[in-house]
Amino acid sequence: MKEDQHIEFKQSWRDEYLQYICGFANAQGGTLYIGIDDMGEVCGIKNAHTLLENLPNRINQLMGILADVNLLTKDSKEYISIHINPSSQPISYHGKYYYRTGSTLQEMNGVALRDFLQEKSNTSWDQSIVPEATLDDIDSEAVDYFVHKGIAAQRLDENVTRLSVIEVLRKLKLINKNNQLTMAALLLFGKDIEQWNLMASFRIGRFQQSQANLLFQDNIVCPLIHMPERVLLTLRSRYLVAPIHYEGLQRVEPLEIPEDALREMVCNAIVHKNYLGPHIQMRIWDEHVELWNYGDLPNDYTIERLLQTHESYPRNPLIAQVFYLAGLIENWGRGYEKIHDAFVREHLTQPAFEQTRGGILVTIKREKFIAIQTGKTAEAEETIQKGGKTTQKSTLTSTLTGTLTGTRKSIVDIIQKNPKITISQIATLLNKTPRGIDKHMQKLRELGIIRRVGGDFGGHWEILS
DSSP: OOOBTTEEEESSOOGGGHHHHHHHHHTTOEEEEESBOTTSOBOOOSOHHHHHHHHHHHHHHHHSOOOEEEEEEETTEEEEEEEEOOOSSOOOBTTBEEEEETTEEEEEOHHHHHHHHHHHHSOOGGGOBOTTOOGGGBOHHHHHHHHHHHHHTTSSOGGGGGSOHHHHHHHTTOBOTTOOBBHHHHHHHBSOGGGTOTTOSEEEEEEESEEEEEEEEEEEOSOTTTHHHHHHHHIIIIIOOOOOEEETTEEEOOOSSOHHHHHHHHHHHHHHOOTTSOOEEEEEOSSEEEEEEEOOOOTTOOHHHHTSSOOOOOSSHHHHHHHHHTTSSOSSSOHHHHHHHHHHHTTOOOOEEEEETTEEEEEEEOHHHHHHHTTOHHHHTEEEEETTEEEEEOOSSOOHHHHOOHHHHHHHHHHHHOTTOOHHHHHHHHTOOHHHHHHHHHHHHHTTSEEEESOTTTOEEEEOO
16 A cells, blocks of 8 residues: 555654645545555554544534544554545645645636536635634624624615524625635634634835835734725825815815725725635825735736726635625726726826736825826816806816827827727728727726726727817
């Protein structure tokens, strides 16, 4: 007998070997022998009877699976066999997933884990059951906060206030019929989310000149349902500026970045993050803000498609559903359209989105902060009285279409005459390559001058500025 995809030898027991049991369950099943060396020779163990008594319960409590544990003897030497059948459901050990392939054990993460979960049980990572968690791990105040947010957003009925915590969790499909909690329940409403996932916090840092020059930072750790508000409060109090102006007699202090757009971007990062990778990171510089979350786009999705109206494809559907019901996000793939419109309203340059380092990076220019730093605050927040009503005029950017020249001005002129024209047709008219025209149009979208309404077929262009 030798080691293969179904057999593993260990001379003595260590709790870390529970990973092998998890790996066998997620693969084709197998047997872990305790008391046999790497050569397949029985060396025996002294605590065989203790293991025989303790291991079945421990395996069941930690992973929710039944193991066939047997005491064996050879040449008066006792050893243990732990046989595991393949599981029809994905099995995790301390929030991690292992898989036995060949004679090796591998931890699954990233795209491999996502594909495994979908193939194994048509579930996502946030739907996985954490057997060792109990209702004592849930913060009832966080659940109450969600209920009141949902009622205020008119997405929950007021009768929900009469439900107990366990009834709310069951209604949200965050707990199964055996009262076992999902990973989503523990991250959304857990008293200590880092107990279940060390990468679930939101990190913010203030930098100057270089990555090495970190001025100060915050690590926000709280139930995910509280996280958007905590992040926004931290940004307002320590990182971003809020230029003051008056609308009539009312003092108004909006953030330098449109707050509804900023909240949408923060929520997107939380909902779509791959929680098996690094923390969500926000870097604040003098000139710009960078927001990065780990997790590739779904198959067949591109950044360009993401910025248009598209189908909602949440990486963590249970977390996304709770955020939707709480009124924190939309459920129709309209988040990026809302971001775009918020920046257009304030005549600010559109955020730039790119897929990099295994995740999505959003870069936002700090135009109002720069205006304040350069002494142009009065121009940036000029208030004019007209007919007894107060309006705000931003001169941070000129009227963009009036300053366009060359190819980009020609593109705007062509779109004005024919909004349904294609990139290839524009390229033909201007004697340019489609790739070159596409780059110019991408820049026009970033500047908030044009946008695409609808898909490639049947859609049209719209001029915004």
